[in-house]
Amino acid sequence: MAEKKMGLHTIKLKNPPSILSTATIVGPKEGEGPLKDYFDIVLEDDLFGEKSWEKAESKMLREAVRLAMNKINLSPDQVDYFFAGDLLNQIISSSFAARELGIPFFGLYGACSTLTEAMSLAAMMVDGGFADITIAATSSHFSSAERQFRFPLEHGNQRPPTSQWTVTGAGAVVLGREGKGPYVTYITTGRVVDFGIKDANNMGAAMAPAAADTILRHLKDTGFTAADYDLIMTGDLAKIGREIAADIIKQNGYDITTKFTDAGIEIFDLTTQDVHSGGSGCGCSASVFGGYIYKQLINGNLNRIMIISTGALLSPTSTQQGESIPGIAHAITIERSLEK
Amino acid sequence: MEKRKENEIKNIYQQMVQKKVPQSSLIKDAIFAFVVGGLICDVGQFFMNLFLSFGISKDDVGYYVATVMVFLGAFLTGLGVYDNIGKYAGAGSIVPITGFANSIVSPAMEYKREGYIFGVGSKMFVIAGPILVYGISSSIIVGIIYYLVKVLAR
CATH class of the missing domain: 3.40.47.40 (Stage V sporulation protein AD)
Structure with a gap:
Protein backbone atom coordinates (compact mmCIF):
# COMPACT_ATOMS: atom_id res chain seq x y z
CA MET A 1 0.00 0.00 0.00
CA ALA A 2 1.12 3.54 -0.70
CA GLU A 3 3.19 4.92 2.12
CA LYS A 4 0.82 7.71 3.14
CA LYS A 5 -2.44 5.86 2.50
CA MET A 6 -4.60 4.79 5.40
CA GLY A 7 -7.60 2.53 5.14
CA LEU A 8 -9.82 2.90 2.12
CA HIS A 9 -9.64 6.52 1.00
CA THR A 10 -7.75 8.50 3.62
CA ILE A 11 -4.20 9.76 3.54
CA LYS A 12 -2.05 10.80 6.48
CA LEU A 13 0.33 13.53 5.47
CA LYS A 14 3.91 12.71 6.52
CA ASN A 15 5.11 16.30 6.19
CA PRO A 16 1.97 18.16 7.20
CA PRO A 17 1.85 21.57 5.53
CA SER A 18 1.17 24.53 7.74
CA ILE A 19 -1.53 27.08 7.06
CA LEU A 20 0.49 30.30 6.86
CA SER A 21 -2.34 32.75 6.45
CA THR A 22 -5.94 33.16 5.33
CA ALA A 23 -7.97 36.06 4.03
CA THR A 24 -11.70 36.54 3.56
CA ILE A 25 -13.89 39.06 1.79
CA VAL A 26 -17.66 38.93 2.16
CA GLY A 27 -20.71 40.85 0.98
CA PRO A 28 -22.89 43.22 3.01
CA LYS A 29 -25.45 40.58 4.06
CA GLU A 30 -22.75 38.24 5.38
CA GLY A 31 -21.27 41.29 7.13
CA GLU A 32 -24.47 41.58 9.15
CA GLY A 33 -24.37 37.95 10.24
CA PRO A 34 -23.09 36.49 13.50
CA LEU A 35 -19.51 36.08 12.19
CA LYS A 36 -19.15 39.67 10.99
CA ASP A 37 -16.16 40.47 13.22
CA TYR A 38 -14.07 37.62 11.81
CA PHE A 39 -13.93 38.64 8.16
CA ASP A 40 -11.05 40.73 6.83
CA ILE A 41 -13.14 42.85 4.49
CA VAL A 42 -16.89 43.37 4.49
CA LEU A 43 -18.00 45.00 1.25
CA GLU A 44 -20.47 47.86 1.47
CA ASP A 45 -21.38 47.39 -2.17
CA ASP A 46 -21.63 43.86 -3.52
CA LEU A 47 -20.59 45.06 -6.98
CA PHE A 48 -17.17 45.90 -5.45
CA GLY A 49 -16.80 48.86 -7.84
CA GLU A 50 -17.17 46.61 -10.89
CA LYS A 51 -19.67 46.62 -13.73
CA SER A 52 -21.07 43.12 -13.28
CA TRP A 53 -21.60 40.51 -10.56
CA GLU A 54 -19.19 38.16 -12.29
CA LYS A 55 -16.45 40.79 -12.37
CA ALA A 56 -17.13 41.59 -8.73
CA GLU A 57 -16.85 37.92 -7.74
CA SER A 58 -13.57 37.49 -9.58
CA LYS A 59 -12.22 40.62 -7.92
CA MET A 60 -13.23 39.31 -4.50
CA LEU A 61 -11.33 36.10 -5.14
CA ARG A 62 -8.29 37.93 -6.49
CA GLU A 63 -8.19 40.42 -3.64
CA ALA A 64 -8.63 37.68 -1.04
CA VAL A 65 -5.58 35.91 -2.47
CA ARG A 66 -3.57 39.15 -2.55
CA LEU A 67 -4.58 39.96 1.01
CA ALA A 68 -3.59 36.49 2.23
CA MET A 69 -0.19 36.92 0.56
CA ASN A 70 0.28 40.46 1.88
CA LYS A 71 -0.36 39.36 5.44
CA ILE A 72 2.87 37.34 5.38
CA ASN A 73 4.76 39.53 2.87
CA LEU A 74 4.62 36.97 0.13
CA SER A 75 5.03 37.88 -3.50
CA PRO A 76 3.23 35.89 -6.23
CA ASP A 77 6.61 34.61 -7.49
CA GLN A 78 7.14 32.77 -4.23
CA VAL A 79 3.91 30.79 -4.64
CA ASP A 80 4.32 27.55 -6.57
CA TYR A 81 0.71 26.62 -7.29
CA PHE A 82 -2.70 28.22 -7.08
CA PHE A 83 -5.74 25.95 -6.74
CA ALA A 84 -9.10 27.65 -7.13
CA GLY A 85 -12.68 27.14 -8.19
CA ASP A 86 -16.10 28.75 -8.09
CA LEU A 87 -19.67 28.14 -9.20
CA LEU A 88 -19.80 30.02 -12.47
CA ASN A 89 -19.73 28.41 -15.90
CA GLN A 90 -16.16 27.55 -16.92
CA ILE A 91 -15.03 28.78 -13.45
CA ILE A 92 -14.41 32.28 -14.78
CA SER A 93 -14.04 33.90 -11.36
CA SER A 94 -11.04 31.71 -10.63
CA SER A 95 -9.33 31.75 -13.99
CA PHE A 96 -9.82 35.49 -14.41
CA ALA A 97 -8.34 36.01 -10.95
CA ALA A 98 -5.44 33.74 -11.93
CA ARG A 99 -4.95 35.84 -15.06
CA GLU A 100 -4.06 38.80 -12.84
CA LEU A 101 -2.10 36.86 -10.24
CA GLY A 102 0.33 35.11 -12.54
CA ILE A 103 0.75 32.02 -10.34
CA PRO A 104 0.71 28.53 -11.96
CA PHE A 105 -2.93 27.59 -11.75
CA PHE A 106 -5.06 24.48 -11.38
CA GLY A 107 -8.73 25.30 -11.94
CA LEU A 108 -11.16 23.09 -10.03
CA TYR A 109 -14.87 22.49 -10.04
CA GLY A 110 -16.44 20.73 -7.09
CA ALA A 111 -19.40 23.07 -6.66
CA CYS A 112 -19.53 24.11 -3.00
CA SER A 113 -17.03 21.36 -2.08
CA THR A 114 -14.26 23.22 -3.90
CA LEU A 115 -12.63 24.71 -0.79
CA THR A 116 -11.57 21.40 0.71
CA GLU A 117 -10.92 19.95 -2.75
CA ALA A 118 -8.48 22.81 -3.37
CA MET A 119 -6.99 22.55 0.12
CA SER A 120 -6.58 18.77 -0.23
CA LEU A 121 -4.63 19.12 -3.46
CA ALA A 122 -2.66 22.15 -2.26
CA ALA A 123 -1.69 20.25 0.89
CA MET A 124 -0.72 17.08 -1.01
CA MET A 125 1.39 19.17 -3.35
CA VAL A 126 3.39 20.56 -0.43
CA ASP A 127 3.51 17.26 1.45
CA GLY A 128 4.72 15.44 -1.63
CA GLY A 129 7.65 17.78 -2.01
CA PHE A 130 6.42 19.38 -5.22
CA ALA A 131 5.96 22.83 -3.78
CA ASP A 132 7.04 25.09 -0.95
CA ILE A 133 4.03 27.33 -0.93
CA THR A 134 0.56 26.79 -2.43
CA ILE A 135 -2.68 28.72 -2.26
CA ALA A 136 -6.21 27.37 -2.21
CA ALA A 137 -9.07 29.77 -2.83
CA THR A 138 -12.77 29.77 -3.71
CA SER A 139 -15.52 32.30 -4.20
CA SER A 140 -19.24 32.58 -4.74
CA HIS A 141 -21.59 35.50 -5.22
CA PHE A 142 -25.31 35.49 -4.51
CA SER A 143 -26.19 37.56 -7.55
CA SER A 144 -23.99 35.77 -10.08
CA ALA A 145 -25.23 32.38 -8.84
CA GLU A 146 -28.89 33.47 -8.88
CA ARG A 147 -28.78 34.55 -12.49
CA GLN A 148 -26.99 31.38 -13.55
CA PHE A 149 -28.96 28.84 -11.53
CA ARG A 150 -32.34 30.48 -10.80
CA PHE A 151 -34.13 33.67 -11.76
CA PRO A 152 -33.20 37.29 -12.43
CA LEU A 153 -32.78 39.18 -9.15
CA GLU A 154 -35.80 41.43 -9.55
CA HIS A 155 -38.16 38.59 -10.40
CA GLY A 156 -40.82 38.27 -7.71
CA ASN A 157 -40.89 34.59 -6.72
CA GLN A 158 -41.07 32.63 -3.51
CA ARG A 159 -38.36 30.35 -2.12
CA PRO A 160 -39.32 27.12 -0.40
CA PRO A 161 -38.15 26.64 3.22
CA THR A 162 -35.54 24.08 2.09
CA SER A 163 -33.76 26.54 -0.20
CA GLN A 164 -30.36 27.94 0.66
CA TRP A 165 -28.89 31.40 0.20
CA THR A 166 -25.69 31.60 -1.84
CA VAL A 167 -23.03 33.37 0.19
CA THR A 168 -21.31 36.37 -1.35
CA GLY A 169 -17.81 35.68 -0.21
CA ALA A 170 -14.30 34.63 -1.08
CA GLY A 171 -11.60 33.02 0.96
CA ALA A 172 -7.95 32.20 0.35
CA VAL A 173 -5.71 29.87 2.33
CA VAL A 174 -1.90 29.89 2.02
CA LEU A 175 -0.17 26.59 2.76
CA GLY A 176 3.54 26.20 3.27
CA ARG A 177 6.15 23.52 3.91
CA GLU A 178 7.42 25.32 6.99
CA GLY A 179 5.28 27.10 9.50
CA LYS A 180 3.98 27.15 13.04
CA GLY A 181 0.65 25.59 12.26
CA PRO A 182 -2.19 24.89 12.20
CA TYR A 183 -1.38 21.89 10.03
CA MET B 1 -30.77 -7.30 -8.47
CA GLU B 2 -28.15 -4.60 -7.76
CA LYS B 3 -30.34 -2.00 -9.39
CA ARG B 4 -33.37 -3.04 -7.34
CA LYS B 5 -31.48 -2.76 -4.08
CA GLU B 6 -30.15 0.63 -5.13
CA ASN B 7 -33.65 1.88 -5.84
CA GLU B 8 -34.83 0.54 -2.50
CA ILE B 9 -32.15 2.52 -0.66
CA LYS B 10 -33.02 5.62 -2.63
CA ASN B 11 -36.69 5.22 -1.75
CA ILE B 12 -35.94 4.82 1.94
CA TYR B 13 -33.76 7.91 1.80
CA GLN B 14 -36.35 10.00 0.02
CA GLN B 15 -38.94 9.06 2.63
CA MET B 16 -36.47 10.05 5.34
CA VAL B 17 -35.95 13.42 3.65
CA GLN B 18 -39.69 13.95 3.27
CA LYS B 19 -40.09 13.63 7.03
CA LYS B 20 -37.37 16.22 7.68
CA VAL B 21 -38.42 18.82 5.18
CA PRO B 22 -40.47 21.64 6.64
CA GLN B 23 -43.51 22.30 4.46
CA SER B 24 -44.41 25.75 3.22
CA SER B 25 -47.23 27.12 5.32
CA LEU B 26 -50.07 26.64 2.87
CA ILE B 27 -52.71 28.63 4.77
CA LYS B 28 -50.43 31.61 5.45
CA ASP B 29 -49.19 31.62 1.84
CA ALA B 30 -52.72 31.36 0.48
CA ILE B 31 -53.95 34.25 2.64
CA PHE B 32 -51.03 36.45 1.56
CA ALA B 33 -51.57 35.55 -2.08
CA PHE B 34 -55.31 36.24 -1.78
CA VAL B 35 -54.88 39.60 -0.05
CA VAL B 36 -52.08 40.91 -2.28
CA GLY B 37 -53.63 39.51 -5.47
CA GLY B 38 -56.93 41.08 -4.40
CA LEU B 39 -55.29 44.44 -3.74
CA ILE B 40 -53.70 44.40 -7.19
CA CYS B 41 -57.16 43.72 -8.66
CA ASP B 42 -58.55 46.61 -6.58
CA VAL B 43 -55.99 48.92 -8.11
CA GLY B 44 -57.04 47.64 -11.55
CA GLN B 45 -60.69 48.20 -10.67
CA PHE B 46 -59.92 51.71 -9.46
CA PHE B 47 -58.35 52.58 -12.82
CA MET B 48 -61.20 50.93 -14.66
CA ASN B 49 -63.77 53.06 -12.83
CA LEU B 50 -61.60 56.11 -13.41
CA PHE B 51 -61.38 55.50 -17.16
CA LEU B 52 -65.10 54.72 -17.36
CA SER B 53 -65.84 58.03 -15.66
CA PHE B 54 -63.77 59.70 -18.39
CA GLY B 55 -66.27 58.33 -20.82
CA ILE B 56 -64.20 55.54 -22.32
CA SER B 57 -66.42 52.77 -23.67
CA LYS B 58 -66.78 49.46 -21.80
CA ASP B 59 -65.29 47.53 -24.73
CA ASP B 60 -62.11 49.62 -24.79
CA VAL B 61 -61.50 50.21 -21.11
CA GLY B 62 -59.69 46.86 -20.71
CA TYR B 63 -56.86 48.04 -22.93
CA TYR B 64 -56.38 51.19 -20.89
CA VAL B 65 -56.37 49.31 -17.59
CA ALA B 66 -53.95 46.66 -18.90
CA THR B 67 -51.57 49.36 -20.09
CA VAL B 68 -51.56 51.10 -16.73
CA MET B 69 -51.13 47.83 -14.79
CA VAL B 70 -48.26 46.67 -17.00
CA PHE B 71 -46.62 50.04 -16.49
CA LEU B 72 -47.05 49.78 -12.72
CA GLY B 73 -45.61 46.25 -12.65
CA ALA B 74 -42.63 47.32 -14.73
CA PHE B 75 -42.14 50.47 -12.68
CA LEU B 76 -42.16 48.63 -9.34
CA THR B 77 -39.76 46.05 -10.80
CA GLY B 78 -37.42 48.85 -11.83
CA LEU B 79 -37.56 50.32 -8.35
CA GLY B 80 -36.68 46.92 -6.89
CA VAL B 81 -39.98 46.64 -5.02
CA TYR B 82 -41.83 43.95 -6.95
CA ASP B 83 -39.51 41.08 -5.97
CA ASN B 84 -40.11 41.94 -2.31
CA ILE B 85 -43.86 41.83 -2.85
CA GLY B 86 -43.46 38.50 -4.67
CA LYS B 87 -41.48 37.03 -1.77
CA TYR B 88 -44.60 37.20 0.42
CA ALA B 89 -47.42 37.14 -2.09
CA GLY B 90 -46.22 34.28 -4.34
CA ALA B 91 -48.90 33.52 -6.91
CA GLY B 92 -50.82 36.59 -5.71
CA SER B 93 -48.35 38.84 -7.47
CA ILE B 94 -47.25 36.44 -10.24
CA VAL B 95 -50.67 35.71 -11.77
CA PRO B 96 -51.99 39.28 -12.33
CA ILE B 97 -50.74 41.16 -15.38
CA THR B 98 -48.30 43.11 -13.15
CA GLY B 99 -46.49 39.80 -12.61
CA PHE B 100 -46.27 39.34 -16.34
CA ALA B 101 -44.60 42.75 -16.61
CA ASN B 102 -42.24 41.75 -13.81
CA SER B 103 -41.29 38.54 -15.60
CA ILE B 104 -40.23 40.51 -18.69
CA VAL B 105 -38.63 43.55 -17.08
CA SER B 106 -36.58 41.61 -14.51
CA PRO B 107 -34.57 39.58 -17.08
CA ALA B 108 -34.26 42.69 -19.27
CA MET B 109 -32.60 44.46 -16.33
CA GLU B 110 -30.55 41.44 -15.30
CA TYR B 111 -29.07 40.62 -18.69
CA LYS B 112 -28.36 44.18 -19.85
CA ARG B 113 -24.70 43.54 -19.04
CA GLU B 114 -24.50 40.98 -21.84
CA GLY B 115 -25.46 43.69 -24.32
CA TYR B 116 -28.69 44.74 -26.03
CA ILE B 117 -28.76 41.92 -28.60
CA PHE B 118 -27.68 38.75 -26.80
CA GLY B 119 -28.50 40.07 -23.36
CA VAL B 120 -31.71 42.11 -23.25
CA GLY B 121 -32.96 41.00 -26.65
CA SER B 122 -32.60 37.25 -26.31
CA LYS B 123 -33.08 36.86 -22.55
CA MET B 124 -36.05 39.18 -22.10
CA PHE B 125 -38.60 36.42 -22.62
CA VAL B 126 -36.72 33.74 -20.73
CA ILE B 127 -39.50 33.52 -18.11
CA ALA B 128 -42.46 34.92 -20.03
CA GLY B 129 -41.61 32.98 -23.21
CA PRO B 130 -43.35 29.73 -22.22
CA ILE B 131 -46.41 31.68 -21.05
CA LEU B 132 -46.60 33.45 -24.41
CA VAL B 133 -46.01 30.31 -26.45
CA TYR B 134 -48.61 28.21 -24.67
CA GLY B 135 -50.99 31.13 -24.05
CA ILE B 136 -51.09 32.04 -27.73
CA SER B 137 -51.18 28.37 -28.85
CA SER B 138 -54.08 27.53 -26.58
CA SER B 139 -55.99 30.66 -27.61
CA ILE B 140 -55.64 29.54 -31.24
CA ILE B 141 -56.90 26.06 -30.39
CA VAL B 142 -59.81 27.46 -28.40
CA GLY B 143 -60.54 29.82 -31.31
CA ILE B 144 -60.68 26.92 -33.78
CA ILE B 145 -62.99 24.93 -31.49
CA TYR B 146 -65.20 27.99 -31.04
CA TYR B 147 -65.33 28.43 -34.81
CA LEU B 148 -66.22 24.77 -35.44
CA VAL B 149 -68.92 24.82 -32.78
CA LYS B 150 -70.36 27.94 -34.36
CA VAL B 151 -70.32 26.39 -37.84
CA LEU B 152 -71.89 23.10 -36.63
CA ALA B 153 -74.52 24.88 -34.58
CA ARG B 154 -75.68 26.83 -37.59
Missing part, protein backbone atom coordinates in the same frame (compact mmCIF):
# COMPACT_ATOMS: atom_id res chain seq x y z
CA VAL A 184 -3.33 19.87 7.51
CA THR A 185 -2.84 16.29 8.69
CA TYR A 186 -5.43 13.96 7.12
CA ILE A 187 -7.35 14.03 3.87
CA THR A 188 -10.33 11.89 2.95
CA THR A 189 -11.45 12.39 -0.61
CA GLY A 190 -15.12 12.20 -1.48
CA ARG A 191 -17.00 9.86 -3.78
CA VAL A 192 -19.91 11.08 -5.84
CA VAL A 193 -23.03 9.89 -4.07
CA ASP A 194 -26.54 10.22 -5.43
CA PHE A 195 -29.65 9.10 -3.56
CA GLY A 196 -32.04 10.38 -6.18
CA ILE A 197 -32.99 13.80 -4.83
CA LYS A 198 -34.22 15.89 -7.74
CA ASP A 199 -35.32 19.07 -6.00
CA ALA A 200 -32.74 21.78 -6.77
CA ASN A 201 -34.28 23.75 -3.93
CA ASN A 202 -33.27 21.07 -1.47
CA MET A 203 -29.55 20.73 -2.02
CA GLY A 204 -28.87 20.02 1.64
CA ALA A 205 -30.72 16.71 1.31
CA ALA A 206 -28.94 15.96 -1.97
CA MET A 207 -25.51 16.46 -0.38
CA ALA A 208 -26.13 14.96 3.07
CA PRO A 209 -25.47 11.32 2.01
CA ALA A 210 -22.15 12.34 0.42
CA ALA A 211 -21.12 14.19 3.58
CA ALA A 212 -22.12 11.24 5.76
CA ASP A 213 -20.27 8.83 3.45
CA THR A 214 -17.04 10.82 3.63
CA ILE A 215 -17.22 11.38 7.39
CA LEU A 216 -17.92 7.68 8.02
CA ARG A 217 -15.08 6.56 5.77
CA HIS A 218 -12.78 9.03 7.48
CA LEU A 219 -13.68 7.74 10.93
CA LYS A 220 -13.32 4.11 9.85
CA ASP A 221 -10.04 4.71 8.02
CA THR A 222 -8.41 6.63 10.84
CA GLY A 223 -10.02 4.95 13.83
CA PHE A 224 -11.01 8.34 15.21
CA THR A 225 -14.32 9.07 16.92
CA ALA A 226 -16.15 12.29 17.62
CA ALA A 227 -14.13 12.54 20.84
CA ASP A 228 -10.94 13.07 18.82
CA TYR A 229 -12.34 16.25 17.30
CA ASP A 230 -13.20 19.61 18.79
CA LEU A 231 -15.32 20.47 15.81
CA ILE A 232 -16.65 18.74 12.71
CA MET A 233 -17.93 21.28 10.23
CA THR A 234 -19.59 20.59 6.94
CA GLY A 235 -19.97 23.41 4.46
CA ASP A 236 -22.84 23.84 3.48
CA LEU A 237 -25.54 21.33 4.14
CA ALA A 238 -27.44 24.01 6.04
CA LYS A 239 -30.02 23.19 8.66
CA ILE A 240 -31.99 20.41 7.00
CA GLY A 241 -29.00 18.70 5.40
CA ARG A 242 -27.05 18.76 8.65
CA GLU A 243 -29.85 17.00 10.51
CA ILE A 244 -30.10 14.33 7.82
CA ALA A 245 -26.33 13.76 7.72
CA ALA A 246 -26.17 13.50 11.52
CA ASP A 247 -28.96 10.90 11.40
CA ILE A 248 -27.23 8.79 8.76
CA ILE A 249 -23.95 8.87 10.69
CA LYS A 250 -25.77 7.89 13.87
CA GLN A 251 -27.45 4.96 12.12
CA ASN A 252 -23.98 3.77 11.21
CA GLY A 253 -22.81 3.72 14.78
CA TYR A 254 -21.08 7.07 15.25
CA ASP A 255 -22.59 9.92 17.21
CA ILE A 256 -21.03 13.22 16.22
CA THR A 257 -24.06 15.42 16.90
CA THR A 258 -22.54 17.52 19.68
CA LYS A 259 -19.42 18.38 17.66
CA PHE A 260 -21.19 18.74 14.36
CA THR A 261 -21.99 22.11 12.82
CA ASP A 262 -22.31 23.52 9.33
CA ALA A 263 -20.84 26.62 7.72
CA GLY A 264 -24.20 27.46 6.13
CA ILE A 265 -25.76 27.61 9.61
CA GLU A 266 -22.90 29.56 11.22
CA ILE A 267 -22.63 32.37 8.69
CA PHE A 268 -26.20 33.65 8.89
CA ASP A 269 -28.73 34.21 11.61
CA LEU A 270 -31.36 31.81 10.31
CA THR A 271 -34.22 33.46 12.18
CA THR A 272 -33.68 37.08 11.14
CA GLN A 273 -31.75 37.02 7.87
CA ASP A 274 -34.36 35.37 5.62
CA VAL A 275 -32.03 32.70 4.29
CA HIS A 276 -34.39 29.76 4.88
CA SER A 277 -32.28 26.63 5.45
CA GLY A 278 -28.96 28.54 5.57
CA GLY A 279 -26.03 29.59 3.42
CA SER A 280 -24.42 27.81 0.50
CA GLY A 281 -21.81 28.39 -2.19
CA CYS A 282 -18.05 27.92 -2.43
CA GLY A 283 -17.59 31.20 -0.58
CA CYS A 284 -19.52 29.91 2.43
CA SER A 285 -17.06 27.34 3.78
CA ALA A 286 -14.17 29.50 2.52
CA SER A 287 -15.21 32.55 4.51
CA VAL A 288 -16.33 30.63 7.59
CA PHE A 289 -13.12 28.59 7.66
CA GLY A 290 -10.76 31.39 6.63
CA GLY A 291 -12.40 33.90 8.92
CA TYR A 292 -13.90 32.31 12.00
CA ILE A 293 -12.47 28.79 12.30
CA TYR A 294 -8.88 29.70 11.45
CA LYS A 295 -8.84 32.35 14.18
CA GLN A 296 -10.23 29.83 16.69
CA LEU A 297 -7.37 27.48 15.81
CA ILE A 298 -4.77 30.23 16.14
CA ASN A 299 -5.96 31.41 19.54
CA GLY A 300 -6.28 27.88 20.86
CA ASN A 301 -10.04 27.56 21.22
CA LEU A 302 -9.93 24.65 18.82
CA ASN A 303 -7.20 22.04 18.55
CA ARG A 304 -8.26 19.44 16.08
CA ILE A 305 -11.04 19.93 13.59
CA MET A 306 -12.43 18.34 10.48
CA ILE A 307 -13.78 20.44 7.62
CA ILE A 308 -15.98 18.74 5.05
CA SER A 309 -17.02 20.99 2.19
CA THR A 310 -19.97 19.53 0.33
CA GLY A 311 -20.95 20.10 -3.27
CA ALA A 312 -24.11 19.53 -5.26
CA LEU A 313 -22.91 18.63 -8.74
CA LEU A 314 -25.92 19.78 -10.70
CA SER A 315 -26.31 22.19 -13.56
CA PRO A 316 -29.46 23.96 -14.76
CA THR A 317 -29.35 21.68 -17.82
CA SER A 318 -29.13 18.44 -15.81
CA THR A 319 -32.08 19.56 -13.66
CA GLN A 320 -34.17 20.41 -16.71
CA GLN A 321 -33.37 17.02 -18.22
CA GLY A 322 -34.76 15.34 -15.12
CA GLU A 323 -31.45 14.14 -13.63
CA SER A 324 -31.13 13.73 -9.89
CA ILE A 325 -28.51 15.72 -7.98
CA PRO A 326 -25.19 13.98 -7.26
CA GLY A 327 -23.35 15.15 -4.15
CA ILE A 328 -19.72 15.11 -3.13
CA ALA A 329 -17.84 15.91 0.08
CA HIS A 330 -14.12 16.18 0.77
CA ALA A 331 -12.80 16.03 4.33
CA ILE A 332 -9.58 17.45 5.71
CA THR A 333 -8.30 17.34 9.26
CA ILE A 334 -6.56 20.40 10.64
CA GLU A 335 -4.57 20.36 13.88
CA ARG A 336 -3.23 23.29 15.82
CA SER A 337 -0.01 21.55 16.73
CA LEU A 338 1.60 18.27 15.82
CA GLU A 339 2.55 17.12 19.32
CA LYS A 340 -0.47 15.29 20.56
